[in-house]
Amino acid sequence: MSELLRVENLSVAFRTRGGIVRALETVxxxxxxxxxxxxxxxxxxxxxxxxxxxxxxxxxxxxxxGGRIVFDGIDLTEASEREIEDLRxxxxxxxxxxxRAALNPIRRIGTQIADVLLRHGNIRxxxxxxxxxxxxxxVGIPDPARRSRAYxxxxxxxxxxxxxxxxxxxxxxxxxxxxxPTTGLDVTTQAVAMDLVRDLARERQMATLLITHDLxxxxxxxxxxxxxxxxxxVESGPVAELLAAPRHPYTARLLAATPRPGIALGxxxxxxxxxxxxxxxxxxxxxFAGRCDRRRDDCAGSLPPIPPGPLHDAAxxxxx
Amino acid sequence: xxxxIGRRLAAAIPSVIGVVVVTFVLTRALPGDxxxxxxxxxxxxxxxxEIRTALGLDRSLPEQFVRYVGDLLRGDLGQSLSTGRPxxxxxxxxxxxxLELTLLGLVISLAxxxxxxxxxxxxxxxxxxxxxxxxxxxxxxxxxFFTGLVLVYVFYFLLGWSPAxxxxxxxxxxxxxxxxxxxxxxxxxxxxxxxxxxxAGQLVLPAATLAIFTLAPLARMTRxxxxxxxxxxFIRTARASGLxxxxxxxxxxxxxxxxxxxxxxxxxxSFLLGANVLVEKVFAWPGIGSxxxxxxxxxxxxxxxxxxxxxxxxxxxxxxxxxxxxxIIDPRLEPxx
Ligand SMILES: Nc1ncnc2c1ncn2[C@@H]1O[C@H](COP(=O)(O)OP(=O)(O)OP(=O)(O)O)[C@@H](O)[C@H]1O
Ligand SMILES: [Mg+2]
Numbered sequence: 001m002s003e004l005l006r007v008e009n010l011s012v013a014f015r016t017r018g019g020i021v022r023a024l025e026t027v028x029x030x031x032x033x034x035x036x037x038x039x040x041x042x043x044x045x046x047x048x049x050x051x052x053x054x055x056x057x058x059x060x061x062x063x064x065x066g067g068r069i070v071f072d073g074i075d076l077t078e079a080s081e082r083e084i085e086d087l088r089x090x091x092x093x094x095x096x097x098x099x100r101a102a103l104n105p106i107r108r109i110g111t112q113i114a115d116v117l118l119r120h121g122n123i124r125x126x127x128x129x130x131x132x133x134x135x136x137x138x139v140g141i142p143d144p145a146r147r148s149r150a151y152x153x154x155x156x157x158x159x160x161x162x163x164x165x166x167x168x169x170x171x172x173x174x175x176x177x178x179x180x181p182t183t184g185l186d187v188t189t190q191a192v193a194m195d196l197v198r199d200l201a202r203e204r205q206m207a208t209l210l211i212t213h214d215l216x217x218x219x220x221x222x223x224x225x226x227x228x229x230x231x232x233x234v235e236s237g238p239v240a241e242l243l244a245a246p247r248h249p250y251t252a253r254l255l256a257a258t259p260r261p262g263i264a265l266g267x268x269x270x271x272x273x274x275x276x277x278x279x280x281x282x283x284x285x286x287x288f289a290g291r292c293d294r295r296r297d298d299c300a301g302s303l304p305p306i307p308p309g310p311l312h313d314a315a316x317x318x319x320x
Numbered sequence: 321x322x323x324x325i326g327r328r329l330a331a332a333i334p335s336v337i338g339v340v341v342v343t344f345v346l347t348r349a350l351p352g353d354x355x356x357x358x359x360x361x362x363x364x365x366x367x368x369x370e371i372r373t374a375l376g377l378d379r380s381l382p383e384q385f386v387r388y389v390g391d392l393l394r395g396d397l398g399q400s401l402s403t404g405r406p407x408x409x410x411x412x413x414x415x416x417x418x419l420e421l422t423l424l425g426l427v428i429s430l431a432x433x434x435x436x437x438x439x440x441x442x443x444x445x446x447x448x449x450x451x452x453x454x455x456x457x458x459x460x461x462x463x464x465f466f467t468g469l470v471l472v473y474v475f476y477f478l479l480g481w482s483p484a485x486x487x488x489x490x491x492x493x494x495x496x497x498x499x500x501x502x503x504x505x506x507x508x509x510x511x512x513x514x515x516x517x518x519x520a521g522q523l524v525l526p527a528a529t530l531a532i533f534t535l536a537p538l539a540r541m542t543r544x545x546x547x548x549x550x551x552x553x554f555i556r557t558a559r560a561s562g563l564x565x566x567x568x569x570x571x572x573x574x575x576x577x578x579x580x581x582x583x584x585x586x587x588x589x590s591f592l593l594g595a596n597v598l599v600e601k602v603f604a605w606p607g608i609g610s611x612x613x614x615x616x617x618x619x620x621x622x623x624x625x626x627x628x629x630x631x632x633x634x635x636x637x638x639x640x641x642x643x644x645x646x647x648i649i650d651p652r653l654e655p656x657x
Pocket of ligand 2: 048049179
């Protein structure tokens, strides 16, 4: 399989009033064409920041301070804003959590889809509305011709997520980043939305980066898993192997905190401690050490980050 | 849409009735005796009493009120005692002057405030942002009549760039043929460029005075509202779809940011109707504001009542327009079709 996205030693920092937040430090991973990779980690671990950096939509306070993001052979950290803009929505797109808020509240959904189609060319203005209706039908929206004239507030949350998917897939991108696409939807709608993404991805040989803190979801839909903690990638590998035999203590904790069939909720172990303060964290040192029960004296030493690639690897001095 | 307009108008009826009652009572409570004023300083008590009877001022208040309402219903706003002309005619001839001034002031203000607010919001901490902040702070601290006097002093007295602040047209010009009553429009319709330029020259300073007064709230609201919208989730979606900066700012952010700006616009417009009174005085503008002041000084009831009633109706129309504008911008507010 050829490599589509390669994130290499990516560091991102935010300037804030309270100081510089080193939200990502030497993050590396890769996604092959057509592959589905899960990016997991608890809240605040830097999953969204990673995705925004890859899409080039970090807020102005955030800056890539090091590393490379190579998409389809193009180094996005070197590319002009214009070049990246041309890729966004056409070659790489993104869907978000809270689909209703992610759609323009006062623009008809058909128009919002048409905006993307027209932006990336290869369609005549007169054909855009019909193409929008076709895309709505493709994501399973009933009565798409009528619905294309609806506003987001007239649709259910699940419908809005389908519209988001239609917008993201309008130009048949080769990479879809789905940032917690199912949060805020009820369980059945979640499964429907995820199945839809998976089926469309398979049909088009589209790679997917699924961001979630739900390991069960990751294991069901993904080929590989990348685990993040406090802005570091702590472990990555093929899904079955990683879930069956986690090597990083954090992954093990995360697994223990995930409800699975056969395990009573009472047996779930919460992850002790909190994320460290990213303004004060020393560079290149394990950020989990403070919460880790397998800590050794040499854990304070600098830790080689995991290189991008499909192999099972953990960034830990004392792996399981 | 039509039912909405109908419902809004119906809802405005009680406030219009209220205004009629209040103005009637207030004007009667004003100090000064109009009969004495009109009889002149040399009149004796008998002459004053005759005038009072002629004006109907000797009757009881309820009786006067019934007659007043009856006249109103027939479209009769009474006669101005000082000019002897029907109030309705005078207001109708003066209203366009006020409207032209106010609307131009607002247009100038919007033409500056909207771009300024948008630029300040899209480039936080740039020089535009700082400029916006300075203007907003200065704008709120300057009363209109003061701004007006400063402008006259600088641009007429010191620099001599603008014509004398004496009304709508220099005495050398005759007013353009009356179609809309707005000199700029009428002179254009008549193809009279010279009159257009002359009328515009007279308008610049008073309109600028009103514009400066309204610039601050409009620019501030535009900036704040744009900032809020630009950080919304759907803007992130638009950016993630590769939509260009212009489309994101205008088609996505600006339209959404317009709602609070329109609300502010409505408020500012109603402040302007008030501020007009002083500005018209400073620039000898023959509008309804200066008309009201003169009537007030003369304790001339009918014009004051007419003025207040006109203002009340303007407010009703204004609020209705704002509501309709809202419905056009935001589909969520449209009554279920
Ligand atoms: N705009 C910002 N300004 C300052 N810090 C930020 C900003 N955005 C993110 N961060 C910091 O980056 C870190 C990672 O945030 P991120 O949103 O990527 O977490 P996440 O893994 O997506 O969490 P969640 O599951 O809650 O979405 C957080 O600690 C946060 O403080
Ligand atoms: Mg997130």
